[in-house]
Amino acid sequence: MINNKTIKNYLVVLVFISPWIIGFIFFIGGPMLSTFWLGFTRYDVFRSPKFIGLTNYYRLFFEDEVFMKSLYNTLYYTALNVPLGVFGSLLIASMLNNNLPGKNVFRTVLYIPSITSGIAMAMLWMWIFDPGVGIVNEILRNIGVANPPLWFKSTTWVKPTMVLVKIVEIGGARMIIFLAALQNTPADLYEVAYIEGANSWTRFRKITLPMISPILLLNLITAIIDSFRVFINSYAITEGGPLNESMFLVLYIYKNAFSNLKMGYASAISSIFLVIIFIITLIQMKLSNKWVTNVSE
Numbered sequence: 001m002i003n004n005k006t007i008k009n010y011l012v013v014l015v016f017i018s019p020w021i022i023g024f025i026f027f028i029g030g031p032m033l034s035t036f037w038l039g040f041t042r043y044d045v046f047r048s049p050k051f052i053g054l055t056n057y058y059r060l061f062f063e064d065e066v067f068m069k070s071l072y073n074t075l076y077y078t079a080l081n082v083p084l085g086v087f088g089s090l091l092i093a094s095m096l097n098n099n100l101p102g103k104n105v106f107r108t109v110l111y112i113p114s115i116t117s118g119i120a121m122a123m124l125w126m127w128i129f130d131p132g133v134g135i136v137n138e139i140l141r142n143i144g145v146a147n148p149p150l151w152f153k154s155t156t157w158v159k160p161t162m163v164l165v166k167i168v169e170i171g172g173a174r175m176i177i178f179l180a181a182l183q184n185t186p187a188d189l190y191e192v193a194y195i196e197g198a199n200s201w202t203r204f205r206k207i208t209l210p211m212i213s214p215i216l217l218l219n220l221i222t223a224i225i226d227s228f229r230v231f232i233n234s235y236a237i238t239e240g241g242p243l244n245e246s247m248f249l250v251l252y253i254y255k256n257a258f259s260n261l262k263m264g265y266a267s268a269i270s271s272i273f274l275v276i277i278f279i280i281t282l283i284q285m286k287l288s289n290k291w292v293t294n295v296s297e
Helices: 004-038 055-062 065-096 103-115 118-128 135-142 158-171 173-183 187-195 200-228 232-238 249-259 263-290
Strands: none
Touching: 004 263, 055 065, 055 263, 065 103, 065 158, 065 173, 065 200, 065 249, 103 158, 103 173, 118 135, 118 158, 118 232, 158 173, 158 232, 173 200, 187 200, 200 263, 232 249, 249 263
């Protein structure tokens, strides 16, 4: 039975978490429901939303080539960025987990790019990869490449270049999380494996990966969500060009909502965006039962 003391405890807990609940309702839950509703309307801010049923969704999937292009671009970017970013962060964290001289300096230097202003970094990358005066093409010319790529101005190279400039952030939050997980792995497991004759790769595969698998799952989920949310570089550097080759979903949502004032149409794209993220995350959670180790057991 629930007695008065239990009810009182529940009320105390409710009071303490009420700021989060209120914030979620007004700043996350409420806007999400509004976005879902507006996806079924024609809304341009100046006039009241007009219900049009599934018209926006029909246009997206059967008439809007730019939407399909932005979806493809986002999936392409995610497929390249997530493996490179996650396993790059794990590699850097593994290196910094050793007793290297000056490791604290390296940790700081590697972390700085992840907290630098996104717009400032975008301007820097624009200069680095500028076809005319950029340092990358200057180096390529000096080593004999007569016609170096146009990078952000090339339909072939723009997406790989977008992935490349994102890799600089492998020393960010994911590296810190991996580093914390590695430092919490019991050292005696490695000592036993070393005595048994296991080499470095075997120790990493048989001990490190299973022990940090929950953190690896966390970083994979957040990395995919982060990749789907790519916006600043495409907005500041290419504005979706050339020929929509760097038009990603979030940028397309932004352009429809704030440039074209098609709030209802942008809301429909946002709803699809949310569904895709939810499905991918659900699949990851289901598949994680096969490879994530319960370290508490």
